[in-house]
Amino acid sequence: MQFSRFAQRFQQDTGTVQLMDDLGKARSAPPPVYMLGGGNPAHIPEVEAVFKEALSEILNDASRFGQMVGEYDNPQGNDAFCHALANMLHEQFGWHIDADNIAITNGSQSSFGLLFNCLAGQFPDGHFKKILLPITPEYVGYADVGLAEEDIFEGHRATIECLDEHTFKYHVDFDQLVIDPMRHGAVCVSRPTNPTGNVISDAELTRLRARCQTAGVPLIIDGAYGLPFPGMIFTDAKPLWDDGIILCLSLSKLGLPGLRTGIVVADPSITRLIRNANAINSLSPGRVGPTLAAALLQRGDLMRLCNESIRPFYQSKVAHALSEVRRAMGNLPVRVHRAEGALFLWLWFEDLPISSAELYARLVKKGVYIIPGHHFFPGLNDDWQHRNECIRVNYAAPNDVVTIGLNIIAETVKNAYDNS
Numbered sequence: 028m029q030f031s032r033f034a035q036r037f038q039q040d041t042g043t044v045q046l047m048d049d050l051g052k053a054r055s056a057p058p059p060v061y062m063l064g065g066g067n068p069a070h071i072p073e074v075e076a077v078f079k080e081a082l083s084e085i086l087n088d089a090s091r092f093g094q095m096v097g098e099y100d101n102p103q104g105n106d107a108f109c110h111a112l113a114n115m116l117h118e119q120f121g122w123h124i125d126a127d128n129i130a131i132t133n134g135s136q137s138s139f140g141l142l143f144n145c146l147a148g149q150f151p152d153g154h155f156k157k158i159l160l161p162i163t164p165e166y167v168g169y170a171d172v173g174l175a176e177e178d179i180f181e182g183h184r185a186t187i188e189c190l191d192e193h194t195f196k197y198h199v200d201f202d203q204l205v206i207d208p209m210r211h212g213a214v215c216v217s218r219p220t221n222p223t224g225n226v227i228s229d230a231e232l233t234r235l236r237a238r239c240q241t242a243g244v245p246l247i248i249d250g251a252y253g254l255p256f257p258g259m260i261f262t263d264a265k266p267l268w269d270d271g272i273i274l275c276l277s278l279s280k281l282g283l284p285g286l287r288t289g290i291v292v293a294d295p296s297i298t299r300l301i302r303n304a305n306a307i308n309s310l311s312p313g314r315v316g317p318t319l320a321a322a323l324l325q326r327g328d329l330m331r332l333c334n335e336s337i338r339p340f341y342q343s344k345v346a347h348a349l350s351e352v353r354r355a356m357g358n359l360p361v362r363v364h365r366a367e368g369a370l371f372l373w374l375w376f377e378d379l380p381i382s383s384a385e386l387y388a389r390l391v392k393k394g395v396y397i398i399p400g401h402h403f404f405p406g407l408n409d410d411w412q413h414r415n416e417c418i419r420v421n422y423a424a425p426n427d428v429v430t431i432g433l434n435i436i437a438e439t440v441k442n443a444y445d446n447s
Contacts (some may be wrong), residue, residue, distance in 0.1 A: 061432035062424055064396035066221065068280050068370060069344065069423040074336050075282060081322040095318045099310055103302035104131025104290075105317035111324040116292070119255065119330070122268050124292065130301035131312040132289035135251050135277045140172040141304050142247060142273060142291070146212035147179040156212035157181045159244075161235060162199045163404045164373070164417070166221045166249065170405035180406030181211070185225075187413075189362070193353070195375065196365045197225050201234065206242040213273070214239050217249035219260055219368025222403045222419035224345075226253075226262050226367040233267070240271055251277040252369040258333035259341050260368040270294045278316050280370070281329075281337065288316030341370055341423075348372055348422035351430050355437040359444070372420045373400075376440055379416040380447030386418060386439065395435045397421075 085091045103109070109126040116122045132138045147158045155177060160169070163182040173179035183204060185197035197220075206214060216235065219226045227235070232248075239246040252259045254266035257280045268274050276290040291301055305312050323329040345366045352363055352372065364373040379386070383399035390397055400417030407414070420436070422429050 059394050059431075061395045061428050061435065063420045063422070063429065063432045063436075064398050065421060066279075066370075067284065067421070067423065068282050069340065071282060071336060071340050074332055074340075077323070077328050077332060078282065078319065081319055081326065081328070085318060085322060091318070095314050098314070100131075100312060100314040100317070101302075102306040102311045103298060104129060104312055105314060105321060108317035108321035108324070111321050112290070115324055115330070116255065116268075120266060120268070124268075127295045128292055128298060130291045130293070130298035130305075131317055132291065132301060132305070133309065133312050134287040135249070135275055135279065135289040136168055136172070137287075138275050138289040138291050138301075139169060139249075141301060142213070142275075142297075143169070143172055143179060143215075144174050145297075145300055146245065146247075147173065148175040148177075148212075150212075154209055156210060157406070158247075159183075159206060159211040159214045160406055161204055161214060161216055162197060162220070162225075162227065163407050164197075164220070164223055164400065164414070165215075165403060165405060166217050167398070167402045167405075169215070170402070178406060178408075182404055182406030182408075184407065184409075184411060190365060193362055194365050195362045197223060199227060199231055199235065201238075204238070206238050206244055208242045208244050211242070211244050213245045213247050215247040215249065217251070218253050218264070221252065221369055222371050222398065222400070223364045223373040224366045224369045224371055225364060225373075226260055226264055229263075229265055229267075236267065236269075236272065245271055245273055247273045247275065249275050251275065252280050256329060256333045257281045258330075258338050259370065260338070261342055261345065262367045268292060273297055278320055281332070283316060283319070286316035286319070287313055288320065344370070344422050344426075344429075345372075347426050348420070348429055348433070351433045355433050356440070359437065359440055361440075370421055370423045372422055373417060374420060374436075375413070375417045377416060379440070379443065381443045382415045383418050384415075386443065389439050389443075390436060393435050393439065395432045395439075397432075397436070 085095060109129040112129055113124050113126050116124055143158050147156050149155055158180050160180055160182045162185045186200045188196045188198060190196055236246055259280060274292040278286055278288040360377045362375045383401050387397060387399040398419040401414045404414045
């Protein structure tokens with residue numbers, strides 16, 4: 028069968044494909060399996076209990092249930108949810124927004140696919156513009172969504188601050204960063220960053236926003252793990268939004284990835300584009316996630332869950348994971364990115380004698396799934412060896428799985444160094 032040129036982008040394995048394919052393979056692989064890859068959040072009993080209670084109320088209300096499963100929603104998103112979220116953001120943060128500033132998509136990946144292709148690629152004036160990623164490593168899922176035949180991303184190396192013998196942190200290299208409105212359609216940064224758990228500081232974010240304002244280029248903030256929800260940030264940070272910022276949120280890391288609900292908070296010119304795209308591509312976004320989230324907002328449960336359950340849970344999980352890294356890898360030349368948020372550890376094995384891709388292959392044979400680091404540098408076209416020395420580990424799995432998986436990683440890495 029012959030396919031169009033458009034189909035070529037779906038005929039190759041990519042980091043995103045590997046990430047999601049691994050989730051399926053791990054479920055059917057013979058045990059033991061230690062799933063430290065993928066982006067699945069943990070199952071937190073007290074959080075899921077609240078979801079069940081709110082969903083039960085909807086199921087027992089014939090009108091609400093009928094609307095949720097039996098009617099198309101507004102193509103811009105569920106009205107009740109958009110109004111409830113706008114009210115919460117205005118009341119808690121003083122943001123001057125209303126429901127027109129909010130649009131719903133079928134998951135964050137859908138949000139970025141639309142936003143990046145609307146803000147990058149070939150423009151009517153003939154310019155080809157890119158999405159500027161001011162700090163890489165950055166989210167693997169960005170790399171594959173561009174529809175243009177040319178790469179739509181321009182990545183920049185992070186600077187590395189070594190905090191102590193075994194901990195480091197990435198920063199934006201503002202001295203080398205140039206935002207050019209003739210070359211860049213938007214700037215995008217995730218906060219906290221998937222894969223590293225890095226949280227760019229309030230000062231860095233304000234400085235980046237000022238650079239974007241001067242250039243007249245929108246700033247996209249990927250808050251899928253961050254602020255204001257699910258709040259998986261373990262350092263001081265404040266949410267930021269104005270009409271030049273496109274804030275992308277999600278219900279996934281609250282513990283609802285199966286409901287595929289992405290949220291975009293932006294100027295109405297952006298949310299209208301999303302409305303139209305939803306209508307054209309899928310008639311409307313899914314209704315279950317927004318209906319449940321609206322109930323959580325109306326009950327006052329959403330932010331309470333973030334502050335009292337979700338953040339403390341992951342703080343406990345990351346403390347355990349870091350303790351196990353120190354125990355298992357204390358004699359290895361490994362540095363861990365300072366764990367400031369999200370649900371990942373980013374491990375840097377300095378001068379690793381094999382590539383992160385080869386390390387991944389060796390670990391899969393032992394039932395351990397991680398994500399090799401080289402996938403997380405979209406738009407960075409130099410030969411930075413650092414990208415081949417890092418791996419991403421998801422610590423949301425049960426503690427015993429994390430402990431055994433890290434032990435196997437340590438043993439495999441040690442063998443690689445010893446036999447080099």
